[in-house]
Amino acid sequence: MHPLLTDSLILFLASFLIWIMYFVLLLLWLIDGRLEKNVALKAILASILAFVITEMVRNFIPTIRPFRVNGFPPLTVTVPGLHSFPSSHTAVAFAMAITLFKYSRKIGISFILAAVAVALGRIFANVHYLSDIFGGIFVGFAAFYLLDKLNILTIRKKHSKAKRY
């Protein structure tokens, strides 16, 4: 593939895909109606919580971003800040995707695939290490779990067979 296309693809995954995920989430809620309001709001709230957690962790565990160490410029729209652990893009994308996965397998799996693509984009754009990605996935799970335990915006599973407990 032409290097210009490869670079564009990396920049697209690293910087734009996460906004497309939000956009599709809004479409599925407001136009399509496949997502209930509670689910959409919960997914957005989980992603915001994930972002807040990553910012807090970054202050406690300062790690220098790869592009400041290895000398190759970052391939993102804006040059991100100093610290890299954990990846906020990954955390936000996974928090959203996991929340949706709990509601609907079908929608959830496509969002999880998109979240994986975001994570790969962040690595190839030279702004994150693989360890940041795993940290981000963990924070994404944590944000989903915390919000789920809070019992607000309760969601019921779509198309799920009745479970007996």
Added chain:
Amino acid sequence: MLRKRKKTLVYFLTFTAITVAFATSLIIVSVKKNSQPDCACGNPNLGEVYDANNKIAFFEGKTINVPEISQSQVAASSTAVLGESTQERWIEIDLSDQKLYAWEGNSLYLETSVSTGLPGYDTPQGTFYIWIKLRSTKMEGGLGRLYYYLPNVPYVMFFENDIVPGYRGYGLHGTYWHNDFGRVHSHGCVNLPTPIAEKLYYWTSPVIPSGKTWVRVDENNPGTRIVVHQ
């Protein structure tokens, strides 16, 4: 029916968003490539790279055999010694004459023809200081027909100042891929004949510590001044 139309609308809007975002990515990448040209001589590594097995270089669409660098320590009589209290050694590069002069105070140590940056890849002018010296390194850059891949470039002295930081990759180095000295031929670096580059490598500061083949500047081991002018 309405359900189906809504579904189509969602697919259409998603597709449009992805297309627009990807097109924007293409534009941003192209703009970045143009506004910040590739590093003059590849990204300077902060360590030495020498691969004796790497025999093939690629420059201007031609393959070139990579010569070996003698791996023995040079015992040049002109080697700079740390703390030596002689007159200042500095290097003058005249772009219009394509000449390099190495001065020790007012006396000339050596004079040589060089090749500096081609039009569009101009060697920056001003006063610089050497910040890292590598006996050999790999240089790679350019796109398409201008792609070059040059392993084991010998005797590399990267220089920098406040305006042109080190990561831009401008430097002096030996040359095995052309013999066109006296005319512009480089992507921004100053190409020297390899024997001259070797002499300068051991003549300039920062001084190479014994037992090492490369060095980075520090407070006690500052870099030689380099003046580039028209």
